[in-house]
Amino acid sequence: xxxxxxxxxxxxxxxxxxxxxxxxxxxxxxxxxxxxxxxxxxxxxxxxxxxxxxxxxxxxxxxxxxxxxxxxxxxxxxxxxxxxxxxxxxxxxxxxxxxxxxxxxxxxxxxxxxxxxxxxxxxxxxxxxxxxxxxxxxxxxxxxxxxxxxxxxxxxxxxxxxxxxxx
Amino acid sequence: xxxxxxxxxxxxxxxxxxxxxxxxxxxxxxxxxxxxxxxxxxxxxxxxxxxxxxxxxxxxxxxxxxxxxxxxxxxxxxxxxxxxxxxxxxxxxxxxxxxxxxxxxxxxxxxxxxxxxxxxxxxxxxxxxxxxxxxxxxxxxxxxxxxxxxxxxxxxxxxxxxxxxxxxxxxxxxxxxxxxxxxxxxxxxxxxxxxxxxxxxxxxxxxxxxxxxxxxxxxxxxxxxxxxxxxxxxxxxxxxxxxxxxxxxxxxxxxxxxxxxxxxxxxxxxxxxxxxxxxxxxxxxxxxxxxxxxxxxxxxxxxxxxxxxxxxxxxxxxxxxxxxxxxxxxxxxxxxxxxxxxxxxxxxxxxxxxxxxxxxxxxxxxxxxxxxxxxxxxxxxxxxxxxxxxxxxxxxxxxxxxxxxxxxxxxxxxxxxxxx
Numbered sequence: 275x276x277x278x279x280x281x282x283x284x285x286x287x288x289x290x291x292x293x294x295x296x297x298x299x300x301x302x303x304x305x306x307x308x309x310x311x312x313x314x315x316x317x318x319x320x321x322x323x324x325x326x327x328x329x330x331x332x333x334x335x336x337x338x339x340x341x342x343x344x345x346x347x348x349x350x351x352x353x354x355x356x357x358x359x360x361x362x363x364x365x366x367x368x369x370x371x372x373x374x375x376x377x378x379x380x381x382x383x384x385x386x387x388x389x390x391x392x393x394x395x396x397x398x399x400x401x402x403x404x405x406x407x408x409x410x411x412x413x414x415x416x417x418x419x420x421x422x423x424x425x426x427x428x429x430x431x432x433x434x435x436x437x438x439x440x441x
Numbered sequence: 442x443x444x445x446x447x448x449x450x451x452x453x454x455x456x457x458x459x460x461x462x463x464x465x466x467x468x469x470x471x472x473x474x475x476x477x478x479x480x481x482x483x484x485x486x487x488x489x490x491x492x493x494x495x496x497x498x499x500x501x502x503x504x505x506x507x508x509x510x511x512x513x514x515x516x517x518x519x520x521x522x523x524x525x526x527x528x529x530x531x532x533x534x535x536x537x538x539x540x541x542x543x544x545x546x547x548x549x550x551x552x553x554x555x556x557x558x559x560x561x562x563x564x565x566x567x568x569x570x571x572x573x574x575x576x577x578x579x580x581x582x583x584x585x586x587x588x589x590x591x592x593x594x595x596x597x598x599x600x601x602x603x604x605x606x607x608x609x610x611x612x613x614x615x616x617x618x619x620x621x622x623x624x625x626x627x628x629x630x631x632x633x634x635x636x637x638x639x640x641x642x643x644x645x646x647x648x649x650x651x652x653x654x655x656x657x658x659x660x661x662x663x664x665x666x667x668x669x670x671x672x673x674x675x676x677x678x679x680x681x682x683x684x685x686x687x688x689x690x691x692x693x694x695x696x697x698x699x700x701x702x703x704x705x706x707x708x709x710x711x712x713x714x715x716x717x718x719x720x721x722x723x724x725x726x727x728x729x730x731x732x733x734x735x736x737x738x739x740x741x742x743x744x745x746x747x748x749x750x751x752x753x754x755x756x757x758x759x760x761x762x763x764x765x766x767x768x769x770x771x772x773x774x775x776x777x778x779x780x781x782x783x784x785x786x787x788x789x790x791x792x793x794x795x796x797x798x799x800x801x802x803x804x805x806x807x808x809x810x811x812x813x814x815x816x817x818x819x820x821x822x823x824x825x826x827x828x829x830x831x832x833x834x835x836x837x838x839x840x841x842x843x844x845x846x847x848x849x850x851x852x853x854x855x856x857x858x859x860x861x
Contacts, residue, residue: 293824298803336628342563344579370579
């Protein structure tokens with residue numbers, strides 16, 4: 275996957291939970307594109323339309339809290355979300371995002387400094403978040419090397435396949 | 442080391458671990474269910490794995506949409522059922538054999554102190570009540586566990602919560618749990634462990650301890666754990682012959698911080714929409730009208746909960762314009778509730794009693810809310826749209842408070858219901 279990501283910011287608040295990211299009734303679907311149609315439905319029914327061209331989601335504290343549903347980051351990824359930046363993440367959502375190859379970065383100050391619609395450029399390797407609209411630059415917490423390896427392979431499945439092949 | 446560090450050190454073959462260390466732990470038990478299982482199975486195939494690492498260590502429980510609520514969910518059940526057969530998984534609990542996964546796991550002897558247990562469900566942390574390191578993971582990570590029997594963990598900082606004092610009458614483990622969530626906050630324990638101790642916890646029943654550990658994830662915690670004691674050992678030994686190691690924290694164990702809670706003056710608590718840490722004493726939310734009341738879920742569908750609700754409902758009728766849904770958490774509990782006459786009490790009061798499963802907790806089926814409706818529920822989440830319409834409202838409370846509210850049709854202090 276690409277290590278530099280560009281996109282417009284779509285902002286949400288604190289404690290965005292997995293029930294609003296992907297409501298429970300849609301968990302019966304296994305097709306990622308079907309899940310994507312309902313991404314963020316609990317907060318904004320038009321989200322998939324807005325995200326279609328590729329966006330960066332900016333959240334506050336505790337993004338992705340609640341259930342263990344991997345379908346939540348899958349819905350975001352397939353709706354067009356290229357990366358999620360937040361003040362903090364709930365741990366299962368965080369792990370699931372890495373697992374499915376959706377980059378997630380803890381970035382202090384992002385929820386106050388970035389405005390809705392700002393053009394962002396994220397460099398995953400050095401954790402740099404540039405707001406091209408305002409000109410400000412933020413430093414995100416860098417991802418550990420073994421997490422970067424999973425992301426670079428495109429997710430845990432590809433990463434494990436590679437591991438099994440080389441073993 | 443504290444109990445969490447000791448379990449992770451044991452499971453990863455290390456003498457000692459500290460917060461921040463990344464360890465690869467051997468998994469003792471891996472549990473999945475009908476909503477996250479199919480995706481785990483899909484990922485398992487995509488990885489190219491053929492056999493699960495140990496078919497005796499995998500437990501599969503159908504519980505979310507049970508019996509199948511649609512053609513799609515019937516298909517999910519079929520996928521999981523076929524996988525269990527193909528992989529020779531004996532610990533498979535089909536419709537009518539088990540119930541809600543987090544109740545069935547300990548009840549059927551799949552949870553033992555000192556073990557590392559993962560489940561593709563966030564409330565897997567419930568098993569911390571038995572002194573196990575138990576945590577929720579996603580479906581693809583479950584597939585990786587199925588294939589390798591191992592998973593990486595970051596050793597968490599641990600917050601110790603010491604609870605002392607005696608519960609007032611009709612104030613329960615759920616009220617304590619909601620109160621603690623209100624203090625710590627929905628993000629107050631992200632990535633961290635929570636260890637619950639103190640005289641109140643020692644006095645609490647196994648059912649009550651499970652409520653506390655169940656909702657650890659609502660504070661962001663990786664695990665909520667209670668040191669095993671004689672009550673734990675008695676419960677576990679009655680349900681499994683497998684040997685286990687009741688690990689406890691060292692006396693000089695270190696914690697990130699210690700939170701002291703005295704429950705002497707604690708009154709019934711309610712978590713108000715739309716966040717679990719929006720907790721108020723019942724006296725501040727009395728008179729809020731509700732349309733539905735739900736007693737059940739992995740949080741509060743146990744025998745102790747049903748007894749508490751029946752005590753309030755005995756000889757009474759629920760309000761005319763309200764519906765009360767009661768769902769025992771397992772087949773065993775359901776049968777006990779019938780034998781004790783609890784089910785008759787509920788039905789005489791005007792409740793509908795459903796088969797063991799997750800029910801309306803996550804808005805799947807059996808009691809979905811319409812726009813503008815409010816539900817008082819013993820479950821664990823009051824997020825927007827959790828139980829149905831994105832314009833509905835969920836109030837979380839104890840079984841006693843829910844039962845009292847069902848009688849009046851508005852949020853009610855159970856202590857008043859009993860006096861009347």
